[in-house]
Amino acid sequence: MILEDIQAIKALLDSPKQIVIIPHVNPDGDAVGSILGLAHYLKLKGQNPSVMVPNAFPEFLSWIPGAADIVIFDEAIEKASKIIQEADLIFTLDFNALHRTGEAEAALTTSKAIKIMIDHHQAPDDYATYMYSDVSMSSTCEMVYHFIDMMGDVKTVNSNIATALYTGIMTDTGSFRFASTSNKTHKIVAHLIEAGANNAQIHNNVFDANDPSRLQLLGVALNSLTILKSYRTAFMYLSQKDLDDNDFKKGDTEGFVNYCLSLKGIVLAAIFIENSADNIIKISLRSKGNFSVNELSRAHFSGGGHTNAAGGRSSETLQETITRFKNILPQYNTLINE
Numbered sequence: 481m482i483l484e485d486i487q488a489i490k491a492l493l494d495s496p497k498q499i500v501i502i503p504h505v506n507p508d509g510d511a512v513g514s515i516l517g518l519a520h521y522l523k524l525k526g527q528n529p530s531v532m533v534p535n536a537f538p539e540f541l542s543w544i545p546g547a548a549d550i551v552i553f554d555e556a557i558e559k560a561s562k563i564i565q566e567a568d569l570i571f572t573l574d575f576n577a578l579h580r581t582g583e584a585e586a587a588l589t590t591s592k593a594i595k596i597m598i599d600h601h602q603a604p605d606d607y608a609t610y611m612y613s614d615v616s617m618s619s620t621c622e623m624v625y626h627f628i629d630m631m632g633d634v635k636t637v638n639s640n641i642a643t644a645l646y647t648g649i650m651t652d653t654g655s656f657r658f659a660s661t662s663n664k665t666h667k668i669v670a671h672l673i674e675a676g677a678n679n680a681q682i683h684n685n686v687f688d689a690n691d692p693s694r695l696q697l698l699g700v701a702l703n704s705l706t707i708l709k710s711y712r713t714a715f716m717y718l719s720q721k722d723l724d725d726n727d728f729k730k731g732d733t734e735g736f737v738n739y740c741l742s743l744k745g746i747v748l749a750a751i752f753i754e755n756s757a758d759n760i761i762k763i764s765l766r767s768k769g770n771f772s773v774n775e776l777s778r779a780h781f782s783g784g785g786h787t788n789a790a791g792g793r794s795s796e797t798l799q800e801t802i803t804r805f806k807n808i809l810p811q812y813n814t815l816i817n818e
Contacts, residue, residue, distance in 0.1 A: 492569060499522060500569070501531050502531075503572075506535065509648050510620050510651060513541075513646075515550075515571075519546055534584045535552060537731070538731025560584070560587070561587045564588060568594065570588065570593045570595045572608065578605065595609055601613075601615065601785055616660070618658070622645075622649050622664075638675060642677035645677075646669060650679075650683065651686060653665065654738065691727075696726050698739075700718065701718055705739075715805070716750075717753070720756040737751040741766045741768065746768075747816050760795060761798055763793060771787075774787055
């Protein structure tokens with residue numbers, strides 16, 4: 481983000497504005513952490529932002545300070561649409577194309593508000609007046625920290641901001657083990673702990689709050705594990721019946737795909753999850769090294785993301801989707817085995 485943009489945003493925030501902060505549909509830890517971290521910061525600037533998500537977020541994120549005030553768009557469409565219509569400024573976080581906001585897309589598209597994008601995914605659309613886009617960043621939460629720093633306010637980071645941003649950085653970096661975790665990331669995390677983020681408690685709140693049904697669902701997923709050694713690929717899948725039989729709740733499958741990637745010698749990992757309500761197969765892809773699941777997903781599964789982490793979808797059946805995935809692997813064999 482260039483200096484002129486920062487100066488313009490500072491000027492916009494010099495007086496009270498109607499502000500909306502919103503992330504992508506099916507918000508994860510980085511999405512929820514970034515919108516709440518930014519909201520707490522803007523409150524220190526004398527603003528009173530409305531924090532919104534397109535649909536419900538996982539219960540294991542509901543403890544983050546400020547989460548109780550989040551408006552869930554698809555549960556209060558009329559109210560949420562009115563808030564968006566009346567906004568002067570809209571911060572869009574952790575996505576870079578308005579179709580990633582589900583039912584909120586129409587309201588955001590027709591809004592006359594100035595839009596400010598903060599995001600670390602590839603190939604951003606050009607809907608935002610001010611764009612802070614950096615694919616090298618570990619997370620949008622790390623970018624919000626840099627944004628606060630660029631605004632000259634890094635010393636104002638308090639325990640609420642620190643807790644929210646730490647949560648998002650921790651979850652989007654796989655507890656700081658993904659390649660996107662840089663020395664700068666660790667320096668930021670150190671400052672967040674210094675500012676009041678309780679790292680041990682945050683980890684417990686996110687990762688040690690499992691219901692027995694979630695572990696049983698993990699067992700079902702692991703039972704479907706399929707390894708394709710010649711392609712250094714592993715995948716697993718869950719049908720709608722599997723989800724129903726194990727009392728599935730939003731967020732329950734978070735991180736399941738990483739079990740595939742933990743296998744020795746595996747470079748490409750996937751999980752296929754049937755969603756009968758939306759009539760799609762949701763796909764999560766992970767990789768190691770230089771193999772880009774972002775490119776694979778964009779080319780074949782109407783998705784995208786990062787080099788080593790991406791999502792996609794399919795309108796075919798679960799088995800048809802798995803068959804198509806297996807059939808495209810030969811064209812990536814050289815890249816996978818580099």
